Amino acid sequence: MCGIVGYIGKPESPSDKARDVVLEGLARLEYRGYDSAGIAVAGSQPLAWLKREGRLDNLKAAIEAEPLPPASAAIGHTRWATHGAPSDTNSHPHISHDERVAVVHNGIIENHAALAAELAERGIERVSETDTEIAAHLLAIELEKGADLLDAMRTIAGKLEGSFALVALDSQHPERLVAARRNSPLVVGLGEGENYLGSDVAAFVGETKRALELGQDTIVEVTADSVNVIDFDGNPTQAKEFSVDWDLSAVAKGGYETFMDKEIHEQPMAVRETLRARTTEQGNLQLDELRIPESILRSIDKIIVVACGTAAYAGHVAKYAIEHWCRIPVEIELAHEFRYRDPVVNEKTLVVAISQSGETMDTLMAIRHAREQGSKVLAIVNTQGSTIARESDAVLYTHAGPEIAVASTKAFISQIAAAYLLGLYLAELRGNKYVDEIAGYLDELGKMPGRIEQVLEQEEQIRELARSMADIDSVIFLGRHVGYPVALEGALKLKELAYVHAEGFAAGELKHGPIALIEEDLPVFVIVPTPRRPLLHAKVISNLQEVRSRGAKLIVIAEEGDEDVLKYADPSQVFWAPRTTPTLMMPLVTVIPLQIFACEVAKAKGYDVDKPRNLAKSVTVE
Numbered sequence: 001m002c003g004i005v006g007y008i009g010k011p012e013s014p015s016d017k018a019r020d021v022v023l024e025g026l027a028r029l030e031y032r033g034y035d036s037a038g039i040a041v042a043g044s045q046p047l048a049w050l051k052r053e054g055r056l057d058n059l060k061a062a063i064e065a066e067p068l069p070p071a072s073a074a075i076g077h078t079r080w081a082t083h084g085a086p087s088d089t090n091s092h093p094h095i096s097h098d099e100r101v102a103v104v105h106n107g108i109i110e111n112h113a114a115l116a117a118e119l120a121e122r123g124i125e126r127v128s129e130t131d132t133e134i135a136a137h138l139l140a141i142e143l144e145k146g147a148d149l150l151d152a153m154r155t156i157a158g159k160l161e162g163s164f165a166l167v168a169l170d171s172q173h174p175e176r177l178v179a180a181r182r183n184s185p186l187v188v189g190l191g192e193g194e195n196y197l198g199s200d201v202a203a204f205v206g207e208t209k210r211a212l213e214l215g216q217d218t219i220v221e222v223t224a225d226s227v228n229v230i231d232f233d234g235n236p237t238q239a240k241e242f243s244v245d246w247d248l249s250a251v252a253k254g255g256y257e258t259f260m261d262k263e264i265h266e267q268p269m270a271v272r273e274t275l276r277a278r279t280t281e282q283g284n285l286q287l288d289e290l291r292i293p294e295s296i297l298r299s300i301d302k303i304i305v306v307a308c309g310t311a312a313y314a315g316h317v318a319k320y321a322i323e324h325w326c327r328i329p330v331e332i333e334l335a336h337e338f339r340y341r342d343p344v345v346n347e348k349t350l351v352v353a354i355s356q357s358g359e360t361m362d363t364l365m366a367i368r369h370a371r372e373q374g375s376k377v378l379a380i381v382n383t384q385g386s387t388i389a390r391e392s393d394a395v396l397y398t399h400a401g402p403e404i405a406v407a408s409t410k411a412f413i414s415q416i417a418a419a420y421l422l423g424l425y426l427a428e429l430r431g432n433k434y435v436d437e438i439a440g441y442l443d444e445l446g447k448m449p450g451r452i453e454q455v456l457e458q459e460e461q462i463r464e465l466a467r468s469m470a471d472i473d474s475v476i477f478l479g480r481h482v483g484y485p486v487a488l489e490g491a492l493k494l495k496e497l498a499y500v501h502a503e504g505f506a507a508g509e510l511k512h513g514p515i516a517l518i519e520e521d522l523p524v525f526v527i528v529p530t531p532r533r534p535l536l537h538a539k540v541i542s543n544l545q546e547v548r549s550r551g552a553k554l555i556v557i558a559e560e561g562d563e564d565v566l567k568y569a570d571p572s573q574v575f576w577a578p579r580t581t582p583t584l585m586m587p588l589v590t591v592i593p594l595q596i597f598a599c600e601v602a603k604a605k606g607y608d609v610d611k612p613r614n615l616a617k618s619v620t621v622e
């Protein structure tokens, strides 16, 4: 997610401190992942700004070459692109048409296109591809009418839809900064004779440990000596003061011990943001970025998913849903196998490339091969402007935010959510499902963040079990139907984090060989389908009986209230998925205990959870 830093000092004593505090804050926010950075200052002179694509060092080099004037007010930004590829122009701060206002933003202004059209009618054209630039122009228009920055911000906050943490600087009043927040995080840092703003406390923790938490739909006006908080209606509102008691490294992880812990807990947000703005008020799908002609999408007779590792398992989960909804065969191909086996691919094949990084070389080579064979390629990626995104015919972005830990968690379930949106879109387009059926599935998807939060409440029991089992050296994971790819993913998590040999099997495969592995005390994880699918459920219950009777130590993921599993598994080793979770949505919750278990076993073994041995976050070699 984007990083924001703001500094406000005394206008009578502009200095380089404003610049330095912002640059230092941006450096502390680098962990959030970004593709460009920028800064704007005001005080001794009219507005001055610099912004560059790439690392923070590029911005610092630009400042070396074109020094910024001493200032009393400064705002800075590290951008994680959501609208518009990474570039100098698309970097923040964005400047108003009259060069009076600078704005930095974290979030998505969903109605930016409509607002841009209104501005164009006034002769104000966007110079960037971003949603954020709209806010700078709208503020300047209000200031031209005589409003002050606080009133101007309140006026535009009522016009913006979506999620935003906006910080604005009026170069004619460098004694204040004004910010507004809805859904995206923003905090105020309280200093002595100066104050700060940040997307999280890492932005200013080097200057102060005193902070103010801003509530939803609030606007704050900050000067060197005052903080004034109002709601969107202009009424004064309270902001809770708190003390930052984290050390610097913890601050980067949002207070969590590791990035993986943080990202496991970000999964409800990741799914929510991936779904956001992709349905109309009537509940219909709107996948604007799906730029493959509808006629082609109607004509495809096969889908091939190409991906690696966890991304491939996400595609495997999606296979069950897309085939069920669209009645199109969906093949799952490991990207590195796909290219070398002379696959049957043509213009009637839709290749779906799934990749968190968007840079996995195996997947990139696979889509190049597919396109040479005439097929259209749709990418589901988490990184804006990545190579796979650029080389695909269409992109469906997951909005999970940067995933720092090497082991993928929030990207995995965001990929499933995005693939489900694709499946529902195709089902609606091709007439396989009625609009009300689509709306029903979308409604169930919309409930998943809350259901994930319910499973996260079992975290401590899962961690306790993991610590008690830290000496394991071989584990089996069993699942059936959509539980099968979840079993594969659970095994991968344990392998890559705790270096434990683990293998996932389709539960029905047990009797065809793997059951020979079952012995006394062997840990066996079983993902049990809902009892509302009696045939599937009964088969897996008998698998529980088969392994239990041979002495296995059962750890079970089942639906709340499924009494049958308690005949074979100790209650302390059963973790529950929320009741009424539809079968096709179950992977979004049944994977959570497996992620937490693997993470905790790795910690108990003293391993680096965020950077496991031998692994890279993005495998950019074949």
Ligand code: AGP
Residues within 6 Å of the ligand: 308, 309, 310, 311, 354, 355, 356, 357, 358, 359, 360, 363, 406, 407, 408, 409, 496, 616, 617, 618, 619
């Ligand atoms: C997942 O935990 C692993 N880090 C790995 O399997 C990863 O999913 C795979 O390398 C694909 O990466 P991508 O999603 O960036 O393409």
